[in-house]
Amino acid sequence: MQITEIFSSQLPVGEKLTIKKGRFEPKERKPDTKRISIVSGTHGDELEGQYVIYLLSKWLNENPDTISGIVDLYPAVNALGIDTITRGFPIYEVDLNRAFPGSKHDYLPGQLVHALAEDVKGSDIAIDIHSSNIFLKEIPQIRINKEFSPSTLPLAKKLNCDFIWIHDAVTVLEATFSHTMNEMGTKTLVVEMGVGMTLTQVYGKQLLSGILNLMKSEGIISTDEEFEQREPFSSEVGDVFYINSPSAGLFVQSITHCAIIKKGDVIGTIVDPLSGKIHDTLYAPSGGILFTLREFPVVYEGSLIARIFGESHENN
Amino acid sequence: MKTIEILRIDSLNRSPLIVEGYLFEGSDPTAPSVAIVGAMEGETILPLYTASKLVDFLRHSLDDESKIVGNILVIPSVNHYALNINQRFWPLDKTDINTMFPGYGEGETTQRIAKKLFDALQGYTHGIILETREGISTCIPYIKLFESGYEDLKSAKKFGYRLIHHKSLRPTDTVSLQYNWQLWGTKAYSIICPSDTNIDLNTSNEVFDGIVNFLSKNKIIQYKVLSGYESTIVKNRDIEIIKTSKSGIFIPTKKIGTTIKKDEMIGKVIHALEGKVTHRIFSPCDGLIACAYKNGLIFENAVAFRVIKSG
Numbered sequence: 001m002q003i004t005e006i007f008s009s010q011l012p013v014g015e016k017l018t019i020k021k022g023r024f025e026p027k028e029r030k031p032d033t034k035r036i037s038i039v040s041g042t043h044g045d046e047l048e049g050q051y052v053i054y055l056l057s058k059w060l061n062e063n064p065d066t067i068s069g070i071v072d073l074y075p076a077v078n079a080l081g082i083d084t085i086t087r088g089f090p091i092y093e094v095d096l097n098r099a100f101p102g103s104k105h106d107y108l109p110g111q112l113v114h115a116l117a118e119d120v121k122g123s124d125i126a127i128d129i130h131s132s133n134i135f136l137k138e139i140p141q142i143r144i145n146k147e148f149s150p151s152t153l154p155l156a157k158k159l160n161c162d163f164i165w166i167h168d169a170v171t172v173l174e175a176t177f178s179h180t181m182n183e184m185g186t187k188t189l190v191v192e193m194g195v196g197m198t199l200t201q202v203y204g205k206q207l208l209s210g211i212l213n214l215m216k217s218e219g220i221i222s223t224d225e226e227f228e229q230r231e232p233f234s235s236e237v238g239d240v241f242y243i244n245s246p247s248a249g250l251f252v253q254s255i256t257h258c259a260i261i262k263k264g265d266v267i268g269t270i271v272d273p274l275s276g277k278i279h280d281t282l283y284a285p286s287g288g289i290l291f292t293l294r295e296f297p298v299v300y301e302g303s304l305i306a307r308i309f310g311e312s313h314e315n316n
Numbered sequence: 317m318k319t320i321e322i323l324r325i326d327s328l329n330r331s332p333l334i335v336e337g338y339l340f341e342g343s344d345p346t347a348p349s350v351a352i353v354g355a356m357e358g359e360t361i362l363p364l365y366t367a368s369k370l371v372d373f374l375r376h377s378l379d380d381e382s383k384i385v386g387n388i389l390v391i392p393s394v395n396h397y398a399l400n401i402n403q404r405f406w407p408l409d410k411t412d413i414n415t416m417f418p419g420y421g422e423g424e425t426t427q428r429i430a431k432k433l434f435d436a437l438q439g440y441t442h443g444i445i446l447e448t449r450e451g452i453s454t455c456i457p458y459i460k461l462f463e464s465g466y467e468d469l470k471s472a473k474k475f476g477y478r479l480i481h482h483k484s485l486r487p488t489d490t491v492s493l494q495y496n497w498q499l500w501g502t503k504a505y506s507i508i509c510p511s512d513t514n515i516d517l518n519t520s521n522e523v524f525d526g527i528v529n530f531l532s533k534n535k536i537i538q539y540k541v542l543s544g545y546e547s548t549i550v551k552n553r554d555i556e557i558i559k560t561s562k563s564g565i566f567i568p569t570k571k572i573g574t575t576i577k578k579d580e581m582i583g584k585v586i587h588a589l590e591g592k593v594t595h596r597i598f599s600p601c602d603g604l605i606a607c608a609y610k611n612g613l614i615f616e617n618a619v620a621f622r623v624i625k626s627g
Contacts, residue, residue: 011615012613013613091452094450105557107451133409174487175487248326250328300328301325
């Protein structure tokens with residue numbers, strides 16, 4: 001594997017910020033050799049992608065003869081944020097995934113995302129791995145903009161995730177990595193899984209199988225090994241129901257994450273430690289699969305508690 | 317004057333966040349009206365100070381209540397929770413209220429705050445938003461107007477600030493208060509204030525006088541004012557972005573608001589450990605320093621100055 005720097009900036013006091021890329025490539029390149037880019041750590045509090053890239057890098061190191069395409073790995077886009085437990089770009093407080101496409105003349109976060117987009121440009125496929133944030137736990141899922149779904153949905157189905165969420169185009173999301181790359185002609189998928197500031201090993205291994213499965217089907221690796229490919233739920237055949245906290249307090253879970261639940265099941269309670277009272281009890285508005293559940297217990301009115309994917313006739 | 321509750325959000329351990337507006341009812345119901353929004357973020361001291369000073373001015377400095385002709389609503393602070401702990405964004409999830417408009421009453425906390433605020437701001441002829449720049453820079457006071465198709469540049473000149481930045485719209489701007497307020501029929505303007513955390517009275521007076529100018533020229537109040545500047549409209553192409561090629565200790569040698577000549581030295585960067593000058597920053601053009609990096613330590617290739625080109 002070759003390691004290169006795609007962006008660097010000398011920090012004010014004796015330190016250099018670098019964004020690194022690792023590349024695996026076949027011994028011989030052909031004109032139709034495909035290239036896949038795996039990106040993670042755009043948000044400094046999201047570490048699940050780092051683990052997936054570690055597993056993938058390890059697998060490729062152990063199976064060098066299978067490599068028939070180019071695999072580019074960008075584990076830590078917000079390197080400074082990851083090492084300082086900061087979601088945005090430190091000091092600037094900028095969400096890098098709202099700063100694309102950036103430019104050479106932009107402020108520093110804009111220069112960084114521009115360098116990433118320019119480097120990934122030309123890839124056939126890109127996968128952007130996120131892990132929700134510190135507040136919510138997500139089952140492995142793919143988020144797809146409806147505008148690009150004809151080309152990205154078939155790829156998403158190979159990634160061994162549990163859920164594919166196809167959402168409408170939203171103008172503000174045009175500043176994301178995935179929108180920018182899809183506009184540039186790279187089929188780009190967003191993975192959300194796990195929770196911020198931690199590693200969920202079972203999810204990491206699940207996604208590794210999916211990435212290898214996709215790479216095999218695209219001819220980026222050539223191997224007889226079979227990889228798991230789950231049949232995901234798709235938001236095309238149902239609705240997503242949101243449960244937000246009606247009050248401030250501590251959220252206490254009553255349900256296991258990723259459970260199949262029935263309408264009316266108790267998801268949890270909002271309690272007040274001082275008075276010992278329950279402010280609110282939260283019930284499932286629909287039967288279905290609970291694919292998002294709040295991990296961080298402190299809530300305000302409106303804090304997202306859970307999301308359920310259920311049948312479309314039971315509207316929320 | 318009436319104090320009205322705009323919104324209330326409870327917290328697990330903090331006092332409830334109660335956002336209040338000060339409503340001054342005008343003597344002429346047919347006159348144009350204005351709503352003014354102060355600090356939506358923490359670390360926005362000048363917006364807070366200017367809005368609160370305006371409340372005091374409207375209460376005590378106009379010698380006759382009938383001199384308030386049109387309705388005026390002033391909301392000095394929306395985000396007390398962030399201001400009180402010197403954080404920029406909503407303290408729990410670090411979201412920016414000014415990227416949540418038009419808001420959503422069934423959504424996340426800051427979407428709900430935005431919705432309640434936005435509801436209270438409907439129906440006004442003019443809307444003024446007091447903001448500071450994003451990023452690590454400070455600036456002279458100016459008006460920011462998006463190229464949205466709804467903007468009113470002619471009215472923006474009534475503030476009398478030196479500059480109006482007529483700015484191209486980015487995707488993230490479509491969830492700002494200014495854009496959505498305009499979409500809903502209010503002529504909205506953002507006043508970008510210097511982001512200093514201490515109050516400089518000269519600058520704060522300039523911001524404040526601009527608002528009084530605007531209210532007076534639109535006949536919302538009767539108050540004799542001295543005219544401000546004949547504002548220059550600035551497009552992105554009129555701005556020279558000057559970056560540092562070195563990181564280190566940043567020392568601007570010219571202040572914001574200074575008119576400069578081509579090749580004039582405007583700043584330097586010092587090696588943070590060895591003290592030597594590693595980079596001198598010269599202006600590539602004649603112009604006015606509108607913005608400057610505000611921290612003492614600067615990154616490599618960071619934007620040090622934004623100069624409005626002249627000549």
